[in-house]
Amino acid sequence: MRHFQTAALSALAAALAFSASAPAVSKGTAAPPAAQAPVSPAELVGKVDIPFEKFMLANGLTVIVHTDRKAPVVGVTTYYRIGSKYEPRGKTGFAHLYEHLFFGGSANVPNFDIPLEAAGSTPTNGSTWYDRTNYVETVPTGALDLALFMEADRMGHILPAVTQDKLDKQRGVVQNEKRQGDNEPYGLMDYAIGEGLFPVGHPYRHATIGSMADLDAATVGDVRQWFTDHYGPNNVVLALSGDIDAKTARPLVEKWFGNIPRGPEVRAVNATPVTLSAPQTRQMTDRVPVIRLTRNWSGPGLNDPDSAALRVGMFILGGLASSRLDNALVRGQELAVSVTAGAQQFEQVSFLQTSMDIKPGVDRKAAEAAFDKVTADFVAQGPTADEVRRAVTSTLSAEIGGLEVVGGMSGKGATLAEGELYSRDPAKYKEDLARMAALTPADVRKALAKWLNRPAFALDVVPGERTESGESMGGWGDEAAKAATPDPKTAPPPLPAAPKLTAPPVTPIADLVFPTVEHATLSNGIPVALARRTAIPKVSLSISFDAGYAADSLDKPGTQFLMLSSLEEGTTTRNATAIAEEQERLGASIGAGGTVDRSSIGLTALTANLAPSLALLADVVRNPAFRAEDVTRVRSQALAGLQQVEASPQALAQRTLDGLLFGQHPYALPSDGLGNATSLASLTPVDLRNAHAKWLRPDLARITVVGDITMAQLKPLLETAFGQWVPPASAAPKKALDAPVPTAQARIVVLDRPASPQSYIAVGRALPIQGTTQGTEALNLANDVLGGGFLSRLNGDLREDKGWSYGVFSAVTRPVGPRTLMVAAPVQTDKTGPSVQAILADMKAFPGKAPVTPVELQRVTEGAIRAMPNQFQTNGSVLQAIETNARLGRPDNYYQTLASTYRAIPSPKIEEAARQYLQPDGMTIVIVGDRKQIEPQLKAVGLPVEYRAAPAVGAATKGN
Structure with a gap:
C-alpha cells in the first residue's frame, strides 16, 4: 500500500476512535428467543446486485460502468494486470515500488495528490498484491473529468517524471514500510509461509514488499522498463461506479485514454498449487x-x-x-x-x-x-x-x-x-x-x-529473542548465491515525447446533504435517533452509555474492557455458542466495545430479520450471566491481549503517552482499555456484575439507528426490547473529567527495545480545550495543514522529502474531556534523533516562518468540503457522525453547516489556532526503539531524556 493510515498508525487511530460498536447493559428480564431467519440464502443472493455496462477502447482498455445515484460521487478504480507474481529473480518488490512512483507526477501533472485532494477526492490510494496493482480515488461528480485526465496522463506519459531523486526517496519509503511491518509481533511469519509452501522461483513464494537487496539494486532504467513492459492500456481494467452512466462515461474515457498506444501483453506465469512431499515444520523465535x-x-x-x-x-x-x-x-x-x-x-x-x-x-x-x-x-x-x-x-x-460503497479498495468498482x-x-x-x-x-x-x-x-x-531478520527475507530465496547489484550498464529506455495537456476544471460541486435525523424517546426515557437510508436492506444500531474506559477511574483499570468483552459470552438463557449461532443464522452481527468516553454495543442486521436480531441484542445487553468459567476465559484472553499490545511498538508508545500526559486524570488510563496486568488478573465476576449495574443502565443510554426502516416501524421494536427496562434507584455515577491535568513538560521517554528495525515516535500534549468541539474548526484545519493527511507538512517532510518514514500523522482528539494533540511517526532507527528534530522544527515554523499557503488553504477547506459526500456513504459512518454530534453537544445539522463554517475561516484564523495550540513547547515524546542505536542521536535534540526498559514479552507456556 502506498498510503499509511491503515497499517502505520493503528495505535493513534485507536486513541482517536471516539464512537465504536460497544458494550451493553444491566439488569432486565430475559428477551424472547430469536426466531429462525426468515430470509434464505437463495433469497439473499438475489439482493446482491451490481448492474454494469462494459466496453473496450481500440487500444485494449477495458471499461466497466456501474450507476449508483445515492451520492454525487464517482469511484475511479484502475486495475493493472501486474503484481509481484510477475517479478523475475533480482526484481522482487518492483511492482510495489512502482506503485509508489506512480504517485510522483507525470508529464502534465507535477503532483498526483494535490489536484485530486483539492477537488475532494477521498481516498486517493493504491496497493499491490500478487496478481495486480490497483489505484483508487472517489471524487465528486464534478471532478470526474479531472480524475480521468490524471489517470490517463500517468498511464501514458509518466516516464519523464521518473527521476533518480524520486526513485531514491520512494525506495526509502518502501523500505521503511517493510521495516514497519517486520517490527510488529509475528511480523516475519508471512515471509516464512511463502518459503515453506513454494519452491524457489514459484511466483507466489516471495513477498510483495520484496527483498531489501533487490530494492537497493533498482535503477532508474529498471523502473522505467517496468512501466514500459507492463503499464499499457491493454493490461488495464478501469471501473467507474457511482453518479455516472456509460453514455456519459464513454466520450470522457475516449477523450483522455484513447490515444495511449497499446503496450506489450503481460506474460502469463505458471503458478499452480504445490503439494509437499511430506509434512514440514519450522519454528521461529520472536518477541x-x-x-x-x-x-x-x-x-x-x-x-x-x-x-x-x-x-x-x-x-x-x-x-x-x-x-x-x-x-x-x-x-x-x-x-x-x-x-x-x-x-x-x-x-x-x-x-x-x-x-x-x-x-x-x-x-x-x-x-x-x-x-x-x-x-x-x-x-x-x-x-x-x-x-x-x-x-x-x-x-x-x-x-x-x-x-454501500461505490469506490475504494473493496467497493463495488x-x-x-x-x-x-x-x-x-x-x-x-x-x-x-x-x-x-x-x-x-x-x-x-x-x-x-x-x-x-x-x-x-x-x-x-x-x-524469545528474535533470531531472524526481515532485512534478509522477502526475496526469491537464492539471494546468497546471487546477490542483487545495480547494473551500471543498464540504460534507461528512451523517453517518448509527451503531448502538452491542460487539466480540465472542476465543475461546481453541491454541498453535503446529510440525512434527516428523527428523534423519539422510549417509555423509560432512553433517547432514540434515526436516520433513514434505503440503499441496502440493512440496519445499523448502537446503544451507547456514558461510561467508557475513563469510567475505570472509579473502578479497577480494565474493568470496562473485561465487562464489555464478557457480554457475548453468555446470558441467563444462552451460552456463547448459542449467541454466536443465532447471529449467524440471522445474518446479524453484535459487537461490544468501548472508547475513552462511551461504552456501546452495536448491531448490524438485515431489515427483514431486525425483530429477532433486536431480541437477541436485548438479551445480551440486559441479561449477561458473567459465569465464573466465562470470566476466567475472557480474562485470560485479555491478559494475552495486553501482552500483545505491549509487544507492539506503536501500541506501547500510545499507552505510555496516555499516562505521561494525564497523571491522575481519568484519561491517564490507557486508551486501549486494558489497564494493567495486576488489575486485570484480580477482576472477578462480582466486579463485572457491579460495573454492569453501575454503568450500563437506561438513564445513561442512548440509541442511534441508521438504515432501511421508519420510526413508526422502529419504535415499537425498541419498546419491546428496551422500553420496559427500569433504571436503578441509585444516582448515576459521574466521571471527574474536569480533574486537573499535569503541567506540560518538554521531555523524551525512551522505552528500550533492543534490535528494533525501526523507532516508533509518539509526541503529545494535553490541550486546554474541553467539551463541545464547535468553535474549534480553525484548529482542525490547522492540524490538517500540519499533519492531518497525506499532503500535510509532517508527512511531506519525513516521508516524501526525506524518505525516513512510511507515514507521519498528527491529530487533535475529540473526547468530552480535555483534548490532546498527538503526532505519530514510525521512522528508521538511524534517523530517530533527526526525525524528532524535524517534527519539532516543522511545528515551530508553523505559522511564524511558514504561514498557510493558498494551496494548503484550498485543500483543507474546499477540498474537505468536496470530500464530505464520500465520507457518509455507509450506514455506519452516518451513525458514527450522529453519535459524535450527540456526545459533543452539536446540532443534528452540524455536518451540513460545516461547509459554510469552513469557508468563513480565513488563513489568519488557522494560523492563530496553530500559534495557540500546535507549537512544540511542552511536548512529551515517547520513543520505542533500540537505546544503543538512538541514544547518541538524542543528545542533539536538547531535551531531558529518561530511559526505561520496554515490558518483557513472552508468556509462560509449558513445553516450549
Whole structure:
C-alpha cells in the first residue's frame, strides 16, 4: 500500500476512535428467543446486485460502468494486470515500488495528490498484491473529468517524471514500510509461509514488499522498463461506479485514454498449487506474547470449482464466532486464547491456514494435539447443514453491506474490476455467491478432504529473542548465491515525447446533504435517533452509555474492557455458542466495545430479520450471566491481549503517552482499555456484575439507528426490547473529567527495545480545550495543514522529502474531556534523533516562518468540503457522525453547516489556532526503539531524556 493510515498508525487511530460498536447493559428480564431467519440464502443472493455496462477502447482498455445515484460521487478504480507474481529473480518488490512512483507526477501533472485532494477526492490510494496493482480515488461528480485526465496522463506519459531523486526517496519509503511491518509481533511469519509452501522461483513464494537487496539494486532504467513492459492500456481494467452512466462515461474515457498506444501483453506465469512431499515444520523465535501454531497448505485459485466450498469450509472451521476451533479450543478445552482458519484466495493459488494462540500455562504438546485433532475430525466428518447455512448467510449479509460503497479498495468498482481481471466476467461475484448458496455439507467435506489431507507446512512462533531478520527475507530465496547489484550498464529506455495537456476544471460541486435525523424517546426515557437510508436492506444500531474506559477511574483499570468483552459470552438463557449461532443464522452481527468516553454495543442486521436480531441484542445487553468459567476465559484472553499490545511498538508508545500526559486524570488510563496486568488478573465476576449495574443502565443510554426502516416501524421494536427496562434507584455515577491535568513538560521517554528495525515516535500534549468541539474548526484545519493527511507538512517532510518514514500523522482528539494533540511517526532507527528534530522544527515554523499557503488553504477547506459526500456513504459512518454530534453537544445539522463554517475561516484564523495550540513547547515524546542505536542521536535534540526498559514479552507456556 502506498498510503499509511491503515497499517502505520493503528495505535493513534485507536486513541482517536471516539464512537465504536460497544458494550451493553444491566439488569432486565430475559428477551424472547430469536426466531429462525426468515430470509434464505437463495433469497439473499438475489439482493446482491451490481448492474454494469462494459466496453473496450481500440487500444485494449477495458471499461466497466456501474450507476449508483445515492451520492454525487464517482469511484475511479484502475486495475493493472501486474503484481509481484510477475517479478523475475533480482526484481522482487518492483511492482510495489512502482506503485509508489506512480504517485510522483507525470508529464502534465507535477503532483498526483494535490489536484485530486483539492477537488475532494477521498481516498486517493493504491496497493499491490500478487496478481495486480490497483489505484483508487472517489471524487465528486464534478471532478470526474479531472480524475480521468490524471489517470490517463500517468498511464501514458509518466516516464519523464521518473527521476533518480524520486526513485531514491520512494525506495526509502518502501523500505521503511517493510521495516514497519517486520517490527510488529509475528511480523516475519508471512515471509516464512511463502518459503515453506513454494519452491524457489514459484511466483507466489516471495513477498510483495520484496527483498531489501533487490530494492537497493533498482535503477532508474529498471523502473522505467517496468512501466514500459507492463503499464499499457491493454493490461488495464478501469471501473467507474457511482453518479455516472456509460453514455456519459464513454466520450470522457475516449477523450483522455484513447490515444495511449497499446503496450506489450503481460506474460502469463505458471503458478499452480504445490503439494509437499511430506509434512514440514519450522519454528521461529520472536518477541511475541504467546506461542502461535499454524498449519498451512497451498490451494486452488479463485476460479477453481472447489473455491467456494473451501472458503465456506475454512470459515466454519475457524472464521465463524461459533467455529469448530473456537468451540473446541477456546470455549471448550480452553487451550487457546484465539484461533482462526481461512482461505486467502488469489487468481492462481490460495493460502489455506489454521492458527492457534496457545493459552499461557497450557502444555504445548497437549494443545498441539488437540488443535490438529479438531481439524482432522472436521475434514473427515464435514460440516452440518446448519453450519453451512450459517456460514453462507453471514457471508451474504456482509456482501450486502458492501454494496454501500461505490469506490475504494473493496467497493463495488473493485468487485467488478476483479471479476473482469481474474475471471473475464465482472459479474463473477454472482456466480460465486450462487455457488455458495447451493453448497451441501457433502460438497464442503469433499473439498476439504481433497486439499487439507495433503502434507501441511507447520510454522510455529515461540516467545524469545528474535533470531531472524526481515532485512534478509522477502526475496526469491537464492539471494546468497546471487546477490542483487545495480547494473551500471543498464540504460534507461528512451523517453517518448509527451503531448502538452491542460487539466480540465472542476465543475461546481453541491454541498453535503446529510440525512434527516428523527428523534423519539422510549417509555423509560432512553433517547432514540434515526436516520433513514434505503440503499441496502440493512440496519445499523448502537446503544451507547456514558461510561467508557475513563469510567475505570472509579473502578479497577480494565474493568470496562473485561465487562464489555464478557457480554457475548453468555446470558441467563444462552451460552456463547448459542449467541454466536443465532447471529449467524440471522445474518446479524453484535459487537461490544468501548472508547475513552462511551461504552456501546452495536448491531448490524438485515431489515427483514431486525425483530429477532433486536431480541437477541436485548438479551445480551440486559441479561449477561458473567459465569465464573466465562470470566476466567475472557480474562485470560485479555491478559494475552495486553501482552500483545505491549509487544507492539506503536501500541506501547500510545499507552505510555496516555499516562505521561494525564497523571491522575481519568484519561491517564490507557486508551486501549486494558489497564494493567495486576488489575486485570484480580477482576472477578462480582466486579463485572457491579460495573454492569453501575454503568450500563437506561438513564445513561442512548440509541442511534441508521438504515432501511421508519420510526413508526422502529419504535415499537425498541419498546419491546428496551422500553420496559427500569433504571436503578441509585444516582448515576459521574466521571471527574474536569480533574486537573499535569503541567506540560518538554521531555523524551525512551522505552528500550533492543534490535528494533525501526523507532516508533509518539509526541503529545494535553490541550486546554474541553467539551463541545464547535468553535474549534480553525484548529482542525490547522492540524490538517500540519499533519492531518497525506499532503500535510509532517508527512511531506519525513516521508516524501526525506524518505525516513512510511507515514507521519498528527491529530487533535475529540473526547468530552480535555483534548490532546498527538503526532505519530514510525521512522528508521538511524534517523530517530533527526526525525524528532524535524517534527519539532516543522511545528515551530508553523505559522511564524511558514504561514498557510493558498494551496494548503484550498485543500483543507474546499477540498474537505468536496470530500464530505464520500465520507457518509455507509450506514455506519452516518451513525458514527450522529453519535459524535450527540456526545459533543452539536446540532443534528452540524455536518451540513460545516461547509459554510469552513469557508468563513480565513488563513489568519488557522494560523492563530496553530500559534495557540500546535507549537512544540511542552511536548512529551515517547520513543520505542533500540537505546544503543538512538541514544547518541538524542543528545542533539536538547531535551531531558529518561530511559526505561520496554515490558518483557513472552508468556509462560509449558513445553516450549
